[in-house]
Amino acid sequence: MKDYLLIYRMDYSAIPQGTAEQMEAMTKRWMDWIAGIAAKGRLTDRGNRLAATGKVIKGNNVVTNGPFTEIKESIGGYSMVNADSYDDAVELAKECPILAVGGNVEVREISLL
Amino acid sequence: MEQQELIPHLFRTEYRKITAVLCKLFGIAHIEVAEDIAGETFLSALETWPYRGIPENPTAWLYSVAKNKAKNHINRSHIFAEKIVKEVQSATPLSEEIVIDLSEKNITDSQLQMLFAICHPAISAEAQIGLALRILCGFGIDEIANALLTNKETISKRLLRAKEKLRQEKVKIEYPGPAEINDRIEPVLTTLYLLFNEGYYSESNDTVLREDLCLEAMRLTHLLIENELTNQPKVNALLSLMCFQSSRFAARKNENGDIILYEDQNESLWNRDLIDRGVYFLNLSAKGTEISKYHLEASIAWWHTIKEDTNEKWESILQLFNHLLQIEYSPVAALNRTYALSKAIGKEAAIAEAEKLQLEHNHFYFTLLGELYKDIDNHKAKQYLQKALSMAKTQTDKQIIKKKIEALINYH
Structure with missing residues (x-):
């Protein structure tokens, strides 16, 4: 078993502001999905959501707000799962609720130093 | 109370107090000495009470005999005197005489400190349970063997090895510092939780003994709650869970000792007092920011005190299991979560999930x-x-x- 990072991306500006009920339903879909992975004993780390704003540090001490100005999609959160292979990890990610709302999941194997 | 009932009764309540206080005084290396002195104290009672009659204050009598025996032991045993008295005296330099403090406060402190000492990661969980039953609950070796469905020899060996290990590790009998308390209390809660489950799910035919195990686990958990240092939200959550579970004691087995499944239980046999106490401690557990697995399990157990199947009930239980699994995976939680899923969403969805569980x-x-x-x-x-x-x-x-x-x- 290896660990894989799931990176959730989407265009957050395009999310329609839902009602409280819709938001709750979305949270529930996430919980059911991530707990389904946990129930298989495959969740290494639940991870977290990321705040909407951030900073980017570049060479010469240049700090900008971003990176949202340059690309539309941004990282909204991450989790870590364990899987036998990339195929296996991808299988786990296929039912991620973000896919239904136009987002995507990037799957990356953790390469230990 | 008649004499033949009184001594066993006092043994149950006082043996553990005397043992804990003497262990605390002598140090973990001398658990056996403490147990022997406590045992001999009761032997004296058995020998003298039938002839001289029951003393006016039987407990005070036991304490004073135990104190004398402890002092005699210290004076008699040369090596013991050399090693222990020095340590004990250096701690109390002004007094010539060693003080054996059997006040209520010192008894409770000693018991709690012993609880921390016994729940040491160097010894196995089953040895921790055995030692807790012996030292902190005053159970006999045969009772422990019966409750844990094994034989006396196995238990004796297990306890002997565990004591040896605690000696080697030089485990101190003391309260953890405020900074360590959060980490150190975890194994204590695990042991109490296992002790409770051992009683609740035991295959032993001895119903009284099984209930005793649960009650002892609850008593020790309550000791933690009564102490300011250890009265943490998750301890209240654990006691709440134990109250909810034990409220179904009378309803979950029939007169033949056969198990009755939750769906088939007679609700009127559920103990309402215990349910109320469970709610009380669940409310007290709702402090701070940590949501421990005990919080989640207690909340799940609370929902089970409502017999009626509603969508709200099963949806709530599902979300609690979802959360629990993210904190700590266990096959039992994974299976129960899938069952809750079938109740909340439907069997088809649950079957699809169940088939991926790989169990x-x-x-x-x-x-x-x-x-x-x-x-x-x-x-x-x-x-x-x-x-x-x-x-x-x-x-x-x-x-x-x-x-x-x-x-x-x-x-x-």
Whole structure:
């Protein structure tokens, strides 16, 4: 078993502001999905959501707000799962609720130093 | 109380107090000395009370005999005197005489400090439970063997090895500092939780003994709550869980000792006082920011005190299991979560999830599949239940599965 990072991306500006009920339903879909992975004993780390704003540090001490100005999609959160292979990890990610709302999941194997 | 009842009664309540105080005084290396002195104290009572009559204050009598025996032991044993008295005296340099403090406060402190000492990661969980039952609950070796379904020799050896290990590790009998308390309390809670479960799910035929185990686990948990240092929200959550579980004690077995499943239990046999106490401690647990597994399990147990099946109930239980699994994976939680899913969302969705669980070595997995396939594909349901029956080890589990198979056949 290896660990894989799931990176959730989407265009957050395009999310329609839902009602409280819709938001709750979305949270529930996430919980059911991530707990389904946990129930298989495959969740290494639940991870977290990321705040909407951030900073980017570049060479010469240049700090900008971003990176949202340059690309539309941004990282909204991450989790870590364990899987036998990339195929296996991808299988786990296929039912991620973000896919239904136009987002995507990037799957990356953790390469230990 | 008659004499023949009084001494066993006092043994149950006082032996552990004397032992804990003497252990604390002598140090972990001399647990046996403490146990021997406490044992000899009761032997003296058995020998003298029948002739001289029961003393006016039996407990005070026991304490004073125990104190004398402890002092005699210190004076008599040269090596003991050399090693221990120095340490004890250096701690109290002004007094010539060693003080054996059997005040209520020191008894409680000693018991709690022993609890921390016993729940040491150097010894196995089962040894921790055995030692807790012996030292902190005053159980006899045969009672422990009966409760844990093994024999006296195994328990004696297990306890001996555990004491040796604690000696080697030079475990101190003291309260952890405020900075460590959060980490150190975890193994203590685990042991209390296991001790409770040992009583609750024991296969032992001795109902009184099983209930005693649960009550002892609750008593020790309550000791933690009464102490300011250890009165943490998660300790209250654990006690709340224990109250909810034990509220069903009378309802979960029939007069033959057969298990009665939750769905078939007579609600009027549920103990309302214990449910109320569970709610009380659950409210107290709702402080701070940490949501421990005990919080989640207590909340799940609370929902089970409401018999009626509603969507809100099962949706809430599902979300609690979702959260629990993210904190700590266990096959039991994974299976229970899938059951809750079937109740909240439907059997088809639950079957799809169940088949991905990969728990083919667990007979509960096949029991669950049998349950889920009922009314959807009864042939499959029966096959799964028979598979579960062939894998089940304990009588209780076999009995439950047989009942389910019978129900399936009779129903159709």
